[in-house]
Amino acid sequence: xxxxxxxxxxxxxxxxxxxxxxxxxxxxxxxxxxxxxxxxxxxxxxxxxxxxxxxxxxxxxxxxxxxxxxxxxxxxxxxxxxxxxxxxxxxxxxxxxxxxxxxxxxxxxxxxxxxxxxxxxxxxxxxxxxxxxxxxxxxxxxxxxxxxxxxxxxxxxxxxxxxxxxxxxxxxxxxxxxxxxxxxxxxxxxxxxxxxxxxxxxxxxxxxxxxxxxxxxxxxxxxxxxxxxxxxxxxxxxxxxxxxxxxxxxxxxxxxxxxxxxxxxxxxxxxxxxxxxxxxxxxxxxxxxxxxxxxxxxxxxxxxxxxxxxxxxxxxxxxxxxxxxxxxxxxxxxxxxxxxxxxxxxxxxxxxxxxxxxxxxxxxxxxxxxxxxxxxxxxxxxxxxxxxxxxxxxxxxxxxxxxxxxxxxxxxxxxxxxxxxxxxxxxxxxxxxxxxxxx
Amino acid sequence: xxxxxxxxxxxxxxxxxxxxxxxxxxxxxxxxxxxxxxxxxxxxxxxxxxxxxxxxxxxxxxxxxxxxxxxxxxxxxxxxxxxxxxxxxxxxxxxxxxxxxxxxxxxxxxxxxxxxxxxxxxxxxxxxxxxxxxxxxxxxxxxxxxxxxxxxxxxxxxxxxxxxxxxxxxxxxxxxxxxxxxxxxxxxxxxxxxxxxxxxxxxxxxxxxxxxxxxxxxxxxxxxxxxxxxxxxxxxxxxxxxxxxxxxxxxxxxxxxxxxxxxxxxxxxxxxxxxxxxxxxxxxxxxxxxxxxxxxxxxxxxxxxxxxxxxxxxxxxxxxxxxxxxxxxx
Numbered sequence: 001x002x003x004x005x006x007x008x009x010x011x012x013x014x015x016x017x018x019x020x021x022x023x024x025x026x027x028x029x030x031x032x033x034x035x036x037x038x039x040x041x042x043x044x045x046x047x048x049x050x051x052x053x054x055x056x057x058x059x060x061x062x063x064x065x066x067x068x069x070x071x072x073x074x075x076x077x078x079x080x081x082x083x084x085x086x087x088x089x090x091x092x093x094x095x096x097x098x099x100x101x102x103x104x105x106x107x108x109x110x111x112x113x114x115x116x117x118x119x120x121x122x123x124x125x126x127x128x129x130x131x132x133x134x135x136x137x138x139x140x141x142x143x144x145x146x147x148x149x150x151x152x153x154x155x156x157x158x159x160x161x162x163x164x165x166x167x168x169x170x171x172x173x174x175x176x177x178x179x180x181x182x183x184x185x186x187x188x189x190x191x192x193x194x195x196x197x198x199x200x201x202x203x204x205x206x207x208x209x210x211x212x213x214x215x216x217x218x219x220x221x222x223x224x225x226x227x228x229x230x231x232x233x234x235x236x237x238x239x240x241x242x243x244x245x246x247x248x249x250x251x252x253x254x255x256x257x258x259x260x261x262x263x264x265x266x267x268x269x270x271x272x273x274x275x276x277x278x279x280x281x282x283x284x285x286x287x288x289x290x291x292x293x294x295x296x297x298x299x300x301x302x303x304x305x306x307x308x309x310x311x312x313x314x315x316x317x318x319x320x321x322x323x324x325x326x327x328x329x330x331x332x333x334x335x336x337x338x339x340x341x342x343x344x345x346x347x348x349x350x351x352x353x354x355x356x357x358x359x360x361x362x363x364x365x366x367x368x369x370x371x372x373x374x375x376x377x378x379x380x381x382x383x384x385x386x387x388x389x390x391x392x393x394x395x396x397x398x399x400x401x402x403x404x405x406x407x408x409x410x411x412x413x414x415x416x417x418x419x420x421x422x423x424x425x426x427x428x429x430x431x432x433x434x435x436x437x438x439x
Numbered sequence: 440x441x442x443x444x445x446x447x448x449x450x451x452x453x454x455x456x457x458x459x460x461x462x463x464x465x466x467x468x469x470x471x472x473x474x475x476x477x478x479x480x481x482x483x484x485x486x487x488x489x490x491x492x493x494x495x496x497x498x499x500x501x502x503x504x505x506x507x508x509x510x511x512x513x514x515x516x517x518x519x520x521x522x523x524x525x526x527x528x529x530x531x532x533x534x535x536x537x538x539x540x541x542x543x544x545x546x547x548x549x550x551x552x553x554x555x556x557x558x559x560x561x562x563x564x565x566x567x568x569x570x571x572x573x574x575x576x577x578x579x580x581x582x583x584x585x586x587x588x589x590x591x592x593x594x595x596x597x598x599x600x601x602x603x604x605x606x607x608x609x610x611x612x613x614x615x616x617x618x619x620x621x622x623x624x625x626x627x628x629x630x631x632x633x634x635x636x637x638x639x640x641x642x643x644x645x646x647x648x649x650x651x652x653x654x655x656x657x658x659x660x661x662x663x664x665x666x667x668x669x670x671x672x673x674x675x676x677x678x679x680x681x682x683x684x685x686x687x688x689x690x691x692x693x694x695x696x697x698x699x700x701x702x703x704x705x706x707x708x709x710x711x712x713x714x715x716x717x718x719x720x721x722x723x724x725x726x727x728x729x730x731x732x733x734x735x736x737x738x739x740x741x742x743x744x745x746x747x748x749x750x751x752x753x754x755x756x757x758x759x760x761x762x763x764x765x766x767x768x769x
Contacts, residue, residue, distance in 0.1 A: 006761075011452060090446070167452065239761060249762040324445045335446040351451075358451045364458050364514075365556030369704040370662070374711075378761040381709060384753070401760045409450035416456040417556070423448035 003202070004230035005240040007377040009410050011233060011331070013206060014168040014357075018290040018297040023174050025301045026314055028075045028104055032305030033342040034060065035087055035095040039134040040141045041067030046096055052079045057110035057281050059130070060096050069132045069142040073107070074283040074303035075100035088308075088327035088341045089334045095342070098305070109279055116277045121193045124276055128193075131275035132345075133282045136267040137161070137236070138332050140346040143268055147193045149257040155194040156260040159245050160187050160269055162203040162210060163229060163236030166329025169349045171286040172266050174299045176203070176210035179270055180217045186269030187224065189276055194262060199224040200245050201266070206231045233331060234408040238263045240377050252404050267348075287343060289315045293322035293352035302343050309339040311350050323355040330358070331409045361418035372411035372421065378404050382411035386421045389428035394435065397428045405429070458555070461660055461704075462515030468651035469522055469699070475634050475644035480530035484640040487528060487537050492521035494541035502550045516555050520544055523563035526641020526695055527739070528570065532577050540570040560746045561706045564739045600637045601626060602691045602735040617683035631689035642695040645688075652698035664714045665707065665721075666697040672722020680730060693725065696738035706746045713749075713756035720745045 037043035042064035054060060054073040061071050077100040084092040116124070129144035149155060160183065164172040176183060187199045201218070203211045205228045218224045229235050229244055239250045241263060248259040256263050264272075267285060274280040283304055290297040295316030302311060308325070312318055318325075326333040327347055343350075372382035380401045388397040405425050412421040476484040499517040503510045512518075524544055528537055544566030552558040571578045601621060608620045621627060630636050634644025642648075655661040670688055678684040687693070701707060701721055708717050721741050728737025 011454070243761075251764045252760060252762040253764070254762065322444070324447075324451055326451050330452045331450040333449060333451065335444070335449075335451060337444060337446045353451060358445070359453070360445055360447050361453065365554065367458060367461075367556045367704045368707070368709055369461070370709040370711075370714075373709050373758070379758045380760055381753075381757055383709065384757075400757065404760055404762075407449070413450045413452065414454050414456070416454075416458050416461055418453060418457070420448055422450065426448060 003244045008232040019170045029306040034305040055107040058107035072281040072283045076105040077101040131281040136265040153257040160201040162266040165236040182273040186273035288349040291352040293319045321354040324358040326351040364417040386424045389424040459514040471647040475647035476640040488525040491525035495521035498545040524566040527567040540566040543569045642692040645694045648694040668718035669697040676726040692738040
């Protein structure tokens, strides 16, 4: 059986830079800047003061609501400041800045093994919420919220996203090869929490080693299945993955739970296991530092809050031809202007791209070739939506489905006229949200 | 690191395609047809093509200069219009008509609408319509070649195009068989297929145009649905009406129209379903004009008529989006 979705495109994947590099633990930074708002939902509230001593894994904020997540100290040392600093997307928001004492002392209890098989669903969920786990891709939705659907929404499937369809990135691929057992344990925990009967792990066919290992490890588990997906971007989009895995389309404006599914990244599953079984909050993650313009591409286990510049330095620095540095993948990541922006909970990669690959083009007029329409994974008409936004016809753009757009960038990638479609979609979405607020 | 970095919206990598690449590939795909026009109509065909190209390029550059816009003739679109326009004239037309037709095509059909991407009608076909309306005699006086061009018979045999010939003959005697009417002139399906018949310089060779369009379909630059449903509709309609369907497909400008004019990206619908509707409309109009119209050829007017319907077709063929939910009635 072929597992795939309608639309999409396969750009050159650029994975060869770092796919063979084992995950390496990077030394903790001298200064960690941990933003209080690293997730979708309400910002968390700081519970430490300037001058406080903190230890690794110590909560330094509390959730600011149900859809929110706390953050934890990723180094041990002294809180130097709580100030607004630029995040990876360039927005200045509050962050707790900790000066490391270099001792990496753990907060009491962190790393202590527990017999988690005795935990009830509620206890597991509380652990996940307290550990500050969020989605590890772009949206960073708090995981405990995903795992708490309203009673009338029965969850049948937990789908683990090991697709990693973004070119260049190899963090998930490495994690699946190096920690398959903890990922599978994390999946089981999520199945227990939601009462889902089936677990599916979706991996793109261009990661044969991960597929082999995961299939081997789950061979005796009748309720967990590994599926090998056709190689096509954006196969890792939540809706695309669900449609490929179980053949159901999430209704427009709806959520995966509407078709009885919760989708989670493999990295998230790993974090869930660590939170529940090892009492380890989410304060470090795997980041691919890669691209043609970094001297030594690596997959690193990095403390959240580490400045981007330290990752780059650790990988031998950038090459002469560096043109763009991206936080995330090349299709959906954010271009960075400051290398001081810290790694956040969703940083899957730091890409150093050359001008040859990341060139910025002059826009040409649309020639209605229809390529954007044929690749749109949500079956929208990108060119028409773009033009409506350009001419400020936001209501028309909304009718054409701009709010369904997930900004995957496939249309802009294939556009021969090099139109900056995603740029217009960003504007359109913001304008429509503004109009709705005023109503 | 104190280097200035670029910040822009995602995606940060782009496909290497470009409008200019598309245009030049289409131009290359026309080489077999250009060679066929030389083979059957002589060196004069090449001269006419060059005149059209030069006129189109100069007109476009001059208008863009005048409007103080960036000059974009290097994107190849004016060259392509020139070739396609020249394909629509008979070999013995005065050269200045081709020149004026080219100026009209670029100035009125393309630049007056705002240039590449904004034109509603196919510029080459507007050029043809302009020439046909202004110089009807020159545009329709064809040489009927029954043998490949040898250089000696240039003005020897002059006759109507096959479509014209058959239409007139059937009017006099509806019981005649198309293939017999053609046989009298020494023409069969094979001659029609390779292009060894009277007609405009670029339209007669079905074979040469087919080679080009197959290459474009393989490269993903032509939506196969347009030629397939267009020609299919012509075949089925003419067959149902008792005409010779093979003849109607091979004769006249159908190949050029279905392969290169109707598939022009700018003036055809965006979605696959839109293109199918567009092609069905083209087939219906073409057969209607050929059968009921006073004019033997119907391809170019069909395409121009359907061009105006493209925005409407686009509006009604917006694909059903992913996870579409029927809106609840209020």
